[in-house]
Amino acid sequence: VIGGARQRCWLSDRPRHAPLVESHRSRWHRHLCMTHSDQATEASLEQRIAQLSKIGAVRKLTEICVNSEGRLEQGVEPETISQVLQALNRLEAARHARLVMESLWVQASGSLDLTLDERITRLVPDYVELMRRASDLEALQAMQRACERGAFGGILQKPALAEHIYLASVQTAIVREELNEALATIQKLHRIAERLATKNTQGDEAAMERTSSSSVTGEVTQDADPERIRRFCDTMRLFSKAKSYRGLFLTVDALQLCGLELSAPVLECLAQSAVRQVSFVTSAVSIEKMPEERFPEAAFIGRSNVGKSSLVNMVIGRKALAKTSKTPGKTRQFNYYLVNERDPSDAFYLVDLPGVGYARVSKEQRIEWDRLFVDYVRRRRKLRVLFHLIDCQTGALEEDVRLMNVLAELLLGKNGRWNRSGADDLHYVIVLTKIDRRGGTVSPAIFSHLEQILEETGLLRWREVPVLTTSAQTKTGREAIWQYLRLLHKHWK
Ligand SMILES: Nc1nc2c(ncn2[C@@H]2O[C@H](COP(=O)(O)OP(=O)(O)OP(=O)(O)O)[C@@H](O)[C@H]2O)c(=O)[nH]1
Numbered sequence: 001v002i003g004g005a006r007q008r009c010w011l012s013d014r015p016r017h018a019p020l021v022e023s024h025r026s027r028w029h030r031h032l033c034m035t036h037s038d039q040a041t042e043a044s045l046e047q048r049i050a051q052l053s054k055i056g057a058v059r060k061l062t063e064i065c066v067n068s069e070g071r072l073e074q075g076v077e078p079e080t081i082s083q084v085l086q087a088l089n090r091l092e093a094a095r096h097a098r099l100v101m102e103s104l105w106v107q108a109s110g111s112l113d114l115t116l117d118e119r120i121t122r123l124v125p126d127y128v129e130l131m132r133r134a135s136d137l138e139a140l141q142a143m144q145r146a147c148e149r150g151a152f153g154g155i156l157q158k159p160a161l162a163e164h165i166y167l168a169s170v171q172t173a174i175v176r177e178e179l180n181e182a183l184a185t186i187q188k189l190h191r192i193a194e195r196l197a198t199k200n201t202q203g204d205e206a207a208m209e210r211t212s213s214s215s216v217t218g219e220v221t222q223d224a225d226p227e228r229i230r231r232f233c234d235t236m237r238l239f240s241k242a243k244s245y246r247g248l249f250l251t252v253d254a255l256q257l258c259g260l261e262l263s264a265p266v267l268e269c270l271a272q273s274a275v276r277q278v279s280f281v282t283s284a285v286s287i288e289k290m291p292e293e294r295f296p297e298a299a300f301i302g303r304s305n306v307g308k309s310s311l312v313n314m315v316i317g318r319k320a321l322a323k324t325s326k327t328p329g330k331t332r333q334f335n336y337y338l339v340n341e342r343d344p345s346d347a348f349y350l351v352d353l354p355g356v357g358y359a360r361v362s363k364e365q366r367i368e369w370d371r372l373f374v375d376y377v378r379r380r381r382k383l384r385v386l387f388h389l390i391d392c393q394t395g396a397l398e399e400d401v402r403l404m405n406v407l408a409e410l411l412l413g414k415n416g417r418w419n420r421s422g423a424d425d426l427h428y429v430i431v432l433t434k435i436d437r438r439g440g441t442v443s444p445a446i447f448s449h450l451e452q453i454l455e456e457t458g459l460l461r462w463r464e465v466p467v468l469t470t471s472a473q474t475k476t477g478r479e480a481i482w483q484y485l486r487l488l489h490k491h492w493k
């Protein structure tokens with residue numbers, strides 16, 4: 001196995017290492033080659049390696065590797081594997097684990113045509129965990145390369161394993177403050193997942209059936225594999241700690257590309273990771289009283305009692321930051337909440353607007369409110385997303401139609417011209433709330449009515465209008481809201 005053509009293969013394929021480790025390994029390799037040709041040096045080899053490392057485990061491992069020589073062609077003996085595992089468990093330093101892992105797997109992949117023995121493949125997750133705990137990015141990168149070259153039975157045959165290796169690499173890169181590396185790696189995982197998805201759709205019908213049934217029963221899939229979910233959540237938290245929203249969102253994308261759904265724990269984690277701090281800023285009753293336009297903002301508008309304040313709370317993962325009430329008209333001002341104050345590049349405002357169409361408000365007050373709203377949309381240049389909330393039980397009512405007309409006139413101008421000069425692009429999103437009260441579904445009539453109104457008001461001529469469904473009670477639709485909050489900062493996309 002060692003020497004000749006295979007030795008060349010190992011040397012040419014070897015990854016770059018820290019000098020200390022390199023010297024350990026190359027010396028070790030030289031010793032192994034010597035042993036191969038000269039049995040007499042075996043004892044001194046062991047001795048010398050023991051001196052090099054001072055760790056008994058390495059001696060033990062060397063012994064195992066030397067003993068298994070020539071047998072790798074037929075695969076590694078089970079007893080060897082269990083010894084390796086035992087020894088690995090005793091290893092304290094990452095470089096030693098790497099030494100062993102690489103020797104076994106590079107040699108084996110050399111001899112087994114890059115298709116590792118099934119039993120070694122089963123050990124890979126243990127190696128990955130070891131590398132991750134030891135923050136050994138180089139070793140994990142070597143694993144990625146092996147993965148890409150078709151080791152471990154090939155990425156496409158073992159997607160969960162590839163996912164494990166890549167996520168461990170991402171986490172390690174973040175811990176080592178190599179953020180660019182982390183971002184590049186999570187994007188590699190995207191590409192793998194995409195390749196896998198293409199393969200699945202091209203695959204046989206049975207495979208397709210499996211995919212579709214698992215996506216239909218998404219909840220079950222997640223329950224079946226909480227480990228995978230946990231890995232993604234850990235990665236999200238680390239990106240959050242490293243203050244990288246981009247990484248955070250890329251992880252969410254990767255999770256979905258890998259066929260997992262945004263289950264409750266993932267969403268909880270997303271809200272917690274994306275919202276590092278949140279504070280109430282001010283209640284404004286006029287444009288002048290609104291905070292300085294330092295950060296982009298997203299606003300929630302809609303009739304009284306439709307659930308705006310509840311949705312704000314749900315999105316930021318706080319129970320009662322925005323005051324909610326059974327009595328319509330609770331929110332009377334533009335309430336500004338500032339998210340991530342301490343990291344200006346990721347900060348944004350959420351604005352909880354007062355309800356429209358509150359019965360006990362006089363006509364004058366209503367006109368006053370309209371004027372304020374028009375002023376708000378026209379003058380807040382950093383307003384990027386406008387969520388219009390509509391109760392899914394009633395659908396769009398008179399007040400909603402009025403609001404859409406006001407908006408259409410404002411955005412399109414009388415002659416159809418954009419009426420927010422110098423302002424950022426604005427996304428208008430309709431949110432149907434309280435879907436828990438309708439058993440999680442919305443009647444098609446509500447949708448077609450909405451479409452008709454959007455058509456009539458002319459808003460559809462401006463651009464497509466997404467319609468989301470949410471429930472503050474069951475937290476349904478939180479990720480969909482976040483997909484639009486992602487538009488707040490360009491670097492989050
Ligand atoms: N079942 C259910 N109830 C909800 C949901 N969202 C809000 N509610 C309830 O609806 C009522 C009004 O919610 P708020 O969030 O205060 O509504 P609002 O739009 O802020 O109302 P104003 O401030 O008056 O404009 C409260 O009793 C909430 O508990 C939901 O998704 N499901």
Ligand SMILES: [Mg+2]
Nearest residue numbers: 308309330331
């Ligand atoms: Mg409110």
